[in-house]
Amino acid sequence: MSNDGQRANVSGEPADKLIGRLLESVQKPARYIGGEVNACAPKKNAEVRVAFCFPDVYEVGMSHVGMRILYHRVHELSYASCERVFTPWIDMADAMRGAGISLFALESRQPVRSFDIVAFTMPYEMCYTNVLEMLDLAGIPIRSSDRTSDDPIVIAGGVCAFSPEPMHAFIDAFFIGDGEDGIVDIMEAVRGAKSAGSPRADIIRALGDIPGVYVPAYVSVEYNSDGSIARHMSGGGSPARIKRRLVADLDAAYFPDKQVVPYLEIVHDRVTLELFRGCTRGCRFCQAGILYRPVRERSVRTLVDQAARLIESTGYEELSLSSLSTGDYSDLEGLGCALRETFPDGRVSYSLPSLRLDSELGDSLERDARKNSVTFAPEAGTQRLRDAINKGVTHENALRAIRDSVERGVGSVKLYCMIGLPTETAEDIEGIARLVAGLNDEARRVARALGAGKKPPKLSISVAPFVPKPFTPFQWARQDSIEETEHKIATLRRMIPPKAASLHWHDPHLSRLEACFARGDRNMADVLERAWRLGCRFDGWTEQFKYGVWMKAFEQAGIDPSQYANRERSADEQLPWDFIDIGISKEYLLNEKLRADIGETTPDCRGGCRGCGLQAQCAVRSAASFGAAGQNPASI
Amino acid sequence: MQYEAPLRSGRRGRTPRRYRGCVLVRAIIQFEKSEPLRFIGHLDLLRATQRALRRSGLPVAYSQGFNPHMLVSFASPLPVGQAGSAELADVTLRAECSEQECLAALKRALPPGLPAARVRLVDDNHPKLMAMLRTASYLIGFDSELDARPILDAAPSFMKRESIKAVRVTKSGETPCDIKPMLHELAAFPALNALRARVSFTQAQTLKPDLLIRALMEFSKAGVGQSPALSETPRYGVIRTGLFGERFGQPIPLIDC
Numbered sequence: 001m002s003n004d005g006q007r008a009n010v011s012g013e014p015a016d017k018l019i020g021r022l023l024e025s026v027q028k029p030a031r032y033i034g035g036e037v038n039a040c041a042p043k044k045n046a047e048v049r050v051a052f053c054f055p056d057v058y059e060v061g062m063s064h065v066g067m068r069i070l071y072h073r074v075h076e077l078s079y080a081s082c083e084r085v086f087t088p089w090i091d092m093a094d095a096m097r098g099a100g101i102s103l104f105a106l107e108s109r110q111p112v113r114s115f116d117i118v119a120f121t122m123p124y125e126m127c128y129t130n131v132l133e134m135l136d137l138a139g140i141p142i143r144s145s146d147r148t149s150d151d152p153i154v155i156a157g158g159v160c161a162f163s164p165e166p167m168h169a170f171i172d173a174f175f176i177g178d179g180e181d182g183i184v185d186i187m188e189a190v191r192g193a194k195s196a197g198s199p200r201a202d203i204i205r206a207l208g209d210i211p212g213v214y215v216p217a218y219v220s221v222e223y224n225s226d227g228s229i230a231r232h233m234s235g236g237g238s239p240a241r242i243k244r245r246l247v248a249d250l251d252a253a254y255f256p257d258k259q260v261v262p263y264l265e266i267v268h269d270r271v272t273l274e275l276f277r278g279c280t281r282g283c284r285f286c287q288a289g290i291l292y293r294p295v296r297e298r299s300v301r302t303l304v305d306q307a308a309r310l311i312e313s314t315g316y317e318e319l320s321l322s323s324l325s326t327g328d329y330s331d332l333e334g335l336g337c338a339l340r341e342t343f344p345d346g347r348v349s350y351s352l353p354s355l356r357l358d359s360e361l362g363d364s365l366e367r368d369a370r371k372n373s374v375t376f377a378p379e380a381g382t383q384r385l386r387d388a389i390n391k392g393v394t395h396e397n398a399l400r401a402i403r404d405s406v407e408r409g410v411g412s413v414k415l416y417c418m419i420g421l422p423t424e425t426a427e428d429i430e431g432i433a434r435l436v437a438g439l440n441d442e443a444r445r446v447a448r449a450l451g452a453g454k455k456p457p458k459l460s461i462s463v464a465p466f467v468p469k470p471f472t473p474f475q476w477a478r479q480d481s482i483e484e485t486e487h488k489i490a491t492l493r494r495m496i497p498p499k500a501a502s503l504h505w506h507d508p509h510l511s512r513l514e515a516c517f518a519r520g521d522r523n524m525a526d527v528l529e530r531a532w533r534l535g536c537r538f539d540g541w542t543e544q545f546k547y548g549v550w551m552k553a554f555e556q557a558g559i560d561p562s563q564y565a566n567r568e569r570s571a572d573e574q575l576p577w578d579f580i581d582i583g584i585s586k587e588y589l590l591n592e593k594l595r596a597d598i599g600e601t602t603p604d605c606r607g608g609c610r611g612c613g614l615q616a617q618c619a620v621r622s623a624a625s626f627g628a629a630g631q632n633p634a635s636i
Numbered sequence: 637m638q639y640e641a642p643l644r645s646g647r648r649g650r651t652p653r654r655y656r657g658c659v660l661v662r663a664i665i666q667f668e669k670s671e672p673l674r675f676i677g678h679l680d681l682l683r684a685t686q687r688a689l690r691r692s693g694l695p696v697a698y699s700q701g702f703n704p705h706m707l708v709s710f711a712s713p714l715p716v717g718q719a720g721s722a723e724l725a726d727v728t729l730r731a732e733c734s735e736q737e738c739l740a741a742l743k744r745a746l747p748p749g750l751p752a753a754r755v756r757l758v759d760d761n762h763p764k765l766m767a768m769l770r771t772a773s774y775l776i777g778f779d780s781e782l783d784a785r786p787i788l789d790a791a792p793s794f795m796k797r798e799s800i801k802a803v804r805v806t807k808s809g810e811t812p813c814d815i816k817p818m819l820h821e822l823a824a825f826p827a828l829n830a831l832r833a834r835v836s837f838t839q840a841q842t843l844k845p846d847l848l849i850r851a852l853m854e855f856s857k858a859g860v861g862q863s864p865a866l867s868e869t870p871r872y873g874v875i876r877t878g879l880f881g882e883r884f885g886q887p888i889p890l891i892d893c
C-alpha cells in the first residue's frame with residue numbers, strides 16, 4: 001500500500017494542474033471536482049484510508065443511498081478517512097490515460113492506488129466492466145491473483161455481492177448483507193492487522209473470519225464430472241457457507257445526519273429517507289423483496305428526526321420516502337402528520353417513489369407532491385399470470401388507480417409490465433394490450449362523466465424482458481431467447497396503437513446479459529475480462545452497450561450464453577450462489593415456484609407467516625397474531 | 637434580528653414592494669467563484685446558491701404563484717471553466733437583517749469554493765445589476781514566461797493604436813470588427829506573467845478575453861516578425877476580477893453603483 005503520488009506524467013507538470021487542464025476539455029467537469037457542501041475533509045494521516053468507488057458516473061452514484069450512508073459511516077470513525085470515486089466518463093477516462101493521470105479520489109485528488117482499501121458497491125450487473133475499468137485506471141491489477149503487497153485491498157458489496165461468482169477473480173473480499181456494522185468490522189480488522197504489520201495476504205485471509213465476508217481465494221469450487229458445480233469448499237476442508245449480515249433494528253442503526261449536496265443535478269436530487277427494508281408481499285420475480293427480508297421499519301420518530309436534520313443541513317426542498325413498497329409502511333398516516341408538523345410552511349415537497357397500485361392513497365403526502373405523472377406496475381397483463389407471479393394486484397385496482405388519476409388531473413400514467421415471465425402464454429401478452437385498452441376506456445369514461453375540463457391522462461407502457469434472479473422462486477427459470485422476446489414485442493406493437501399508449505421496451509440483448517451475470521458462475525469472470533479488454537464499459541448506458549462485442553467475448557472464452565440465460569435449472573442442481581446463506585430456505589423458494597406453476601397465490605405474510613426461514617429474526621412474524629404462524633401454511 | 641435597511645439608492649416616489657406584509661430589500665452579494673468551482677455551470681451555481689440561502693436561515697423572499705421560487709439572480713453568468721474573484725449575486729429579502737448579519741450568515745452557509753466577501757443592502761427599486769453593467773476586468777495569467785513575454789511586451793504599443801481589427805468567430809460565421817473601442821484598459825504584469833484588461837461588457841458590445849489574446853498575438857507576431865519562440869497556442873487561465881458600471885465616464889464597481 002504505497003503512498004506515492006500520481007505517476008510521473010508525460011509533461012512532468014504537477015498532477016493537480018494537469019487535472020485542471022483535463023477538466024477544461026471534458027463534458028460535465030463538475031463530476032470530478034468534489035468540494036460539495038457536507039463532503040468529508042480528507043484526513044491525511046488516518047490509519048485506514050478508504051476509496052469508496054461507485055462503478056458509474058457521479059450523477060448516478062451520488063443518488064445511491066447505500067453509498068451515502070457508508071461514506072459518512074466510515075469517515076466518522078476516528079482513525080479512518082473515506083473519499084469518493086466514480087467512473088470517469090469515456091472522454092475523461094481516455095484523457096486521463098493520454099495524460100498519464102491515474103484514477104484519483106474526489107476529495108484529495110490522491111491516486112486511488114495509494115489507499116488502503118478500495119471499496120466498490122455493485123448495485124447492478126451491468127456495472128461490472130466499470131469495476132474493471134476503474135481498477136485499471138487506478139493502476140491496480142484487475143485480477144486479485146496479480147496484486148502485490150503494494151496494492152490496496154479491493155472489497156465489494158451491494159446487491160450483486162449476493163451472487164458474487166462472476167466477480168470472484170477481481171475482488172479480494174466480498175461483503176454480503178447490510179453494511180452499516182459490517183463495514184466497521186472490516187475497518188477494525190484492517191486497522192488492527194496493519195498496525196501489527198501483517199502482510200496484505202494475511203489481512204485478506206483474516207477478513208474471511210468476519211461474518212458476511214466472502215474471500216474467494218480461500219473458497220474453492222468442486223465440480224461434478226459433467227462440469228456442473230458440486231460444492232463450495234472452505235480452506236479448512238468443510239463446505240463453505242457465507243451468512244449474510246442483517247441489521248435487526250433500523251432505529252438503532254447508523255444513519256448520517258448530513259448528505260453531500262452536489263452541484264450537478266443528480267438522478268435523485270433530494271433528501272432520501274428509507275422507511276423500511278424488506279417487503280412482505282412476496283412477488284416471485286422480485287429479488288430485492290427476498291434479499292432484504294425480514295421487513296424492518298424505522299419509527300415515525302426516527303424518520304422525522306432524520307428528515308429535519310437532513311433538510312436543515314442540505315437546504316434541499318424535496319424529501320423522498322423510499323422503500324420497496326412505500327404504501328405498506330405501517331403508519332403512513334402518522335408519518336404524514338408528523339412531517340407536516342415539522343415542515344409547516346409547505347416548502348418541503350414529498351415524493352413516494354414506490355406506491356403500489358393497490359395501496360390506499362388515503363391522506364398520504366402524495367397530494368402535496370404536485371405530481372404530473374404517476375407510475376403503476378401491474379407487471380403482467382392477465383389475472384392468471386399476476387397470480388402466478390404473486391403480484392397481488394387486480395384489474396379493479398388498476399381501474400381505481402386510473403380513475404383516481406383522472407380525478408386528480410394527472411397528466412400522464414406510466415405502466416410497467418414484464419414479458420417472458422414463467423408460465424406466460426400468448427394470451428398473457430395479448431392481455432397487456434387489453435389492459436391498456438381497458439384503462440384507456442375507463443379514463444375516457446370517467447373524464448366524460450366528471451366533465452369540467454377533465455382530460456384522460458396520456459398512457460405509456462414500458463415492457464421489460466424478465467430476468468431470472470438468484471434467491472427468488474424463479475431462480476431456476478429460463479429466460480426467453482432474443483427471438484422470442486422480439487416476437488412478443490412485435491405482437492404488442494401491433495396490438496397497441498400509438499394513440500392508445502406509447503410503447504417502450506428494454507433492449508432484450510441487455511436483459512440477456514443481465515441474466516447471464518445475475519446467475520453466473522466463476523466462468524463468467526473470463527468473459528467479463530475479455531469484454532472489457534475488447535472495449536466494453538458503461539454497458540448500462542444504451543448508447544455504449546455493444547452486444548456484438550459481448551458475443552465475441554463469449555466466443556473467445558468458449559462459453560455459450562444460452563447455457564446461462566435460456567436454460568431451465570433443475571431443482572437439484574447446485575446453484576453458483578447456493579453457498580451464500582441469506583436465511584431464506586431453498587425449500588421455501590422451491591415451494592413458491594411450484595405454487596407459481598399451478599397459479600396459486602401466497603398472501604402477504606403480514607397476514608400469517610409463510611415460514612420462509614427467517615422466523616427467528618422476523619418482527620412481522622411475531623407481530624402477526626395468527627395461530628398458524630410458525631407452521632407452513634404455504635405448503636401444498 | 638433587527639430591521640435596519642439602509643435604503644440608500646431608492647428612486648424617490650415609488651412605494652416599495654411588499655411580501656407577506658414585509659418591505660422587500662435586496663442584498664447584493666459579492667463572492668468568489670474559485671478553484672475548483674470554476675467548473676460548475678451557471679444553473680449549478682444558481683441551485684447551490686439557493687440551497688445555501690435556505691441553509692443560511694436568511695429571510696429570503698419567494699416569487700408569487702403556483703411554483704414559488706427564491707428571488708435570486710446574478711449580474712452576469714461566467715462561462716464554465718472561468719473563475720471569478722468578485723462575482724455578484726442579487727437576492728431579494730424580506731427586510732429583517734443588517735449587512736453584517738447577512739454576510740455572516742452567508743459565510744456560514746456557502747460552500748467553501750464560493751466564499752462571500754461583502755454584502756450591500758439596497759432598496760427593492762434599485763436598478764437591476766445587469767442593466768448597470770458596462771465593463772468587466774480580467775486577469776489573464778500565462779502558464780509559461782516564454783509565451784507571456786512577447787504578448788506582454790506588445791501590450792503598450794497595442795493600446796496606443798487607433799483601431800484594432802479582429803475577426804469574431806461565432807456560430808453564424810466570422811465577422812470582422814474593431815475591438816479597440818471595447819478595450820478600456822490594458823496593463824502588463826511581467827512578474828506574474830499576466831495581463832490585466834478591462835473591456836466592454838454590455839448586451840451590445842462584449843469583448844471576450846480569448847479574442848483579445850488572439851488579437852494581441854497577431855499583433856506581437858507582426859511586430860517581431862514570426863518569433864520562433866512564440867508557440868501557436870499559448871496556455872493561459874482567465875479570472876474575471878471585477879464587474880463595473882459607470883458614473884461620469886468613470887468605472888465604478890457594480891456593487892457600489
Ligand code: SF4
Nearest residue numbers: 605609610611612618
Ligand atoms: S419469517 Fe414469516 S413473516 Fe417473516 S418474512 Fe418470512 S414468511 Fe414472512
